[in-house]
Amino acid sequence: xxxxxxxxxxxxxxxxxxxxxxxxATHLVNADTRARVLAAAEELGYRPxxxxxxxxxxxxxxxxxxxxxxxxxxxPPLLKAAQAQARARDxxxxxxxxxxxxxxEEELVRSMAKQVDGAVLVAPRLTNRVxxxxxxxxxxxxxxxxxxxxxxxxxxxxxxxxxxxxHLVELGHREIVVVGGPSRAWTxxxxxxxxxxxxxxxxxxxxxVGPNPPTEEGGRAVAEEVVASGATAVLAxxxxxxxxxxxxxxxxxxxxxxxxxxxxxxxxxxxxxxSPALTTVDMPVxxxxxxxxxxxxxxxxxxxxxxxxxxxxxxxxRASTAPPVLxxxxx
Amino acid sequence: xxxxxxxxxxxxxxxxxxxxxxxxATHLVNADTRARVLAAAEELGYRPxxxxxxxxxxxxxxxxxxxxxxxxxxxPPLLKAAQAQARARDxxxxxxxxxxxxxxEEELVRSMAKQVDGAVLVAPRLTNRVxxxxxxxxxxxxxxxxxxxxxxxxxxxxxxxxxxxxHLVELGHREIVVVGGPSRAWTxxxxxxxxxxxxxxxxxxxxxVGPNPPTEEGGRAVAEEVVASGATAVLAxxxxxxxxxxxxxxxxxxxxxxxxxxxxxxxxxxxxxxSPALTTVDMPVxxxxxxxxxxxxxxxxxxxxxxxxxxxxxxxxRASTAPPVLxxxxx
DNA sequence: ATGGTGACGGCAAGCGTTTGCCCCGGGGAT
DNA sequence: ATCCCCGGGGCAAACGCTTGCCGTCACCAT
Numbered sequence: 001x002x003x004x005x006x007x008x009x010x011x012x013x014x015x016x017x018x019x020x021x022x023x024x025a026t027h028l029v030n031a032d033t034r035a036r037v038l039a040a041a042e043e044l045g046y047r048p049x050x051x052x053x054x055x056x057x058x059x060x061x062x063x064x065x066x067x068x069x070x071x072x073x074x075x076p077p078l079l080k081a082a083q084a085q086a087r088a089r090d091x092x093x094x095x096x097x098x099x100x101x102x103x104x105e106e107e108l109v110r111s112m113a114k115q116v117d118g119a120v121l122v123a124p125r126l127t128n129r130v131x132x133x134x135x136x137x138x139x140x141x142x143x144x145x146x147x148x149x150x151x152x153x154x155x156x157x158x159x160x161x162x163x164x165x166x167h168l169v170e171l172g173h174r175e176i177v178v179v180g181g182p183s184r185a186w187t188x189x190x191x192x193x194x195x196x197x198x199x200x201x202x203x204x205x206x207x208x209v210g211p212n213p214p215t216e217e218g219g220r221a222v223a224e225e226v227v228a229s230g231a232t233a234v235l236a237x238x239x240x241x242x243x244x245x246x247x248x249x250x251x252x253x254x255x256x257x258x259x260x261x262x263x264x265x266x267x268x269x270x271x272x273x274x275s276p277a278l279t280t281v282d283m284p285v286x287x288x289x290x291x292x293x294x295x296x297x298x299x300x301x302x303x304x305x306x307x308x309x310x311x312x313x314x315x316x317x318r319a320s321t322a323p324p325v326l327x328x329x330x331x
Numbered sequence: 332x333x334x335x336x337x338x339x340x341x342x343x344x345x346x347x348x349x350x351x352x353x354x355x356a357t358h359l360v361n362a363d364t365r366a367r368v369l370a371a372a373e374e375l376g377y378r379p380x381x382x383x384x385x386x387x388x389x390x391x392x393x394x395x396x397x398x399x400x401x402x403x404x405x406x407p408p409l410l411k412a413a414q415a416q417a418r419a420r421d422x423x424x425x426x427x428x429x430x431x432x433x434x435x436e437e438e439l440v441r442s443m444a445k446q447v448d449g450a451v452l453v454a455p456r457l458t459n460r461v462x463x464x465x466x467x468x469x470x471x472x473x474x475x476x477x478x479x480x481x482x483x484x485x486x487x488x489x490x491x492x493x494x495x496x497x498h499l500v501e502l503g504h505r506e507i508v509v510v511g512g513p514s515r516a517w518t519x520x521x522x523x524x525x526x527x528x529x530x531x532x533x534x535x536x537x538x539x540v541g542p543n544p545p546t547e548e549g550g551r552a553v554a555e556e557v558v559a560s561g562a563t564a565v566l567a568x569x570x571x572x573x574x575x576x577x578x579x580x581x582x583x584x585x586x587x588x589x590x591x592x593x594x595x596x597x598x599x600x601x602x603x604x605x606s607p608a609l610t611t612v613d614m615p616v617x618x619x620x621x622x623x624x625x626x627x628x629x630x631x632x633x634x635x636x637x638x639x640x641x642x643x644x645x646x647x648x649r650a651s652t653a654p655p656v657l658x659x660x661x662x
Numbered sequence: 663a664t665g666g667t668g669a670c671g672g673c674a675a676g677c678g679t680t681t682g683c684c685c686c687g688g689g690g691a692t
Numbered sequence: 693a694t695c696c697c698c699g700g701g702g703c704a705a706a707c708g709c710t711t712g713c714c715g716t717c718a719c720c721a722t
Contacts, residue, residue, distance in 0.1 A: 018670085
């Protein structure tokens with residue numbers, strides 16, 4: 001029923017192989033013949049069947065994009081950019097949501113493997129071991145994960161966290177709580193390390209709370225603990241967490257940034273939309289999405305190349321940070 | 332290199348057809364034989380090649396999901412729900428972003444056609460004619476578009492807009508501006524009709540501005556016009572537009588809701604996150620995503636069934652609406 | 663004229679599955 | 693004892709495309 005290469009061949013009076021070549025090896029066919037074939041194809045509305053093509057070339061023209069939570073505002077701009085880049089290269093993309101579950105993540109990669117030329121894992125929650133294993137089965141690039149032998153694009157969240165801490169220190173804060181995210185996220189470790197350094201360099205007192213789910217709820221849940229800590233500022237693992245924390249802190253009667261300065265990470269639109277607008281670490285997500293696809297496509301073509309690109313982050317100062325008020329300490 | 336049905340056949344000592352049946356027509360093979368086959372498959376890590384399967388069954392196990400803008404906060408929760416539902420049914424989903432361009436939308440459907448069993452068009456910008464045409468080539472379901480002969484899930488934004496207007500009327504507003512969205516969006520017409528009715532019923536003065544791009548920028552751009560109109564309240568096509576409008580209005584020295592009440596549509600997270608929190612029309616997006624996939628799968632299986640489901644919306648009153656101040660009119 | 667050389671394009675195998683057809687053998691009905 | 697039926701499973705074609713191989717023909721150099 002659907003029009004196939006055979007129909008085109010019949011109509012244009014050539015063999016199917018010629019039709020095939022007219023599309024994918026243009027230099028092997030005479031210009032006039034090719035024109036006839038293309039005309040016939042056009043007339044019939046012929047579209048090559050990618051699945052069939054995949055069967056003989058073992059190239060599908062598809063990519064997989066796997067994220068923890070599509071609805072987390074960190075991801076959509078990245079997905080959008082990656083999708084656009086893929087499309088520009090004539091690739092289609094499968095997008096899948098793992099719901100933060102590592103089992104699902106692994107299963108998803110495996111079940112997609114045959115259908116894609118490669119996959120990008122965005123902020124994977126999987127262990128390095130499993131990722132490395134998967135990378136042996138299918139070209140992989142990871143975003144925000146450092147892994148020997150696997151291509152990756154990293155957003156330098158460590159530098160961003162450092163900037164954020166310095167900003168707080170300059171404002172005069174001396175006791176800061178760092179609200180952690182999911183324990184298996186690479187960014188968690190980066191932030192921990194960076195904040196540790198800053199604390200030592202400046203003699204700052206740091207308290208850590210977490211791990212926490214990277215959601216508004218997670219933020220609300222830790223608010224009381226943060227308030228009780230007596231710290232005057234907090235750096236949260238992401239904007240959502242920061243936002244929930246701010247909301248709850250305000251409900252508890254605090255003023256932000258008056259009583260508590262809060263910094264998020266991601267520079268997602270919640271940071272811009274919320275009030276007070278959040279000071280946050282900007283993550284170049286669109287660039288990361290594009291970069292991941294480029295990297296992936298490169299390793300699909302060139303078989304064996306792996307590489308890592310690191311993208312710069314920056315601190316965006318908005319209205320959720322201010323000097324601490326010099327009241328008597330609360331504890 | 333990859334393990335195929337042949338390998339499994341060899342290892343388990345049966346013919347490939349038996350292996351095939353062991354997977355997809357279990358009742359046609361003896362239980363013991365089947366167990367042997369499955370064991371061999373497991374041992375080898377065999378996964379059926381979906382592309383090959385598609386070739387002979389003409390069922391791909393894939394779905395397409397096409398949206399105007401992944402980064403517009405209206406879409407991600409819908410995508411997430413749709414994707415989850417599809418996964419539960421063992422379907423993979425292609426997600427594509429049209430960047431609000433109708434040409435791209437059409438081209439996307441066509442280029443996916445051979446690779447999916449059906450597609451859902453979310454808030455399509457295409458004309459009815461083109462959609463109907465596409466629906467003839469591939470099972471389609473549209474979200475937020477009413478179209479004879481094409482399955483759809485509709486969120487009753489008309490009822491929502493009516494509720495929103497009534498809310499404003501009850502608060503005492505008598506001059507309201509309706510900020511329109513993209514002209515080709517179905518919701519635009521619905522809102523226009525609903526507001527028209529309310530205006531007549533209550534003798535309200537309505538002014539329309541638009542069409543506008545459904546973005547924060549779009550909202551900022553119309554703010555001055557809205558302010559100059561002298562109206563005391565506005566109903567915007569979506570939250571993003573409402574949000575941009577609020578921001579700009581505040582920059583212009585107005586207070587919201589003091590000088591201007593604003594209502595959005597979508598109940599996306601920007602409505603919750605922004606300040607003042609937006610009164611908005613809640614859209615059951617997750618349900619719509621699930622419903623669309625269900626509907627699509629049904630028409631894929633049952634060939635010829637088309638249906639429309641309408642989902643209820645509701646008004647969420649937050650902090651961006653209040654009674655008008657009774658000052659002298661500004662014009 | 664003769665042989666050589668490309669360019670062009672037909673032929674057919676092969677990619678991994680599914681599925682209609684048929685064969686085989688065992689058990690129940692007669 | 694014979695016949696039938698049916699469960700089980702092998703065989704091979706088919707799905708739509710790509711690609712290595714080879715034949716044909718025109719054209720050029722000798």
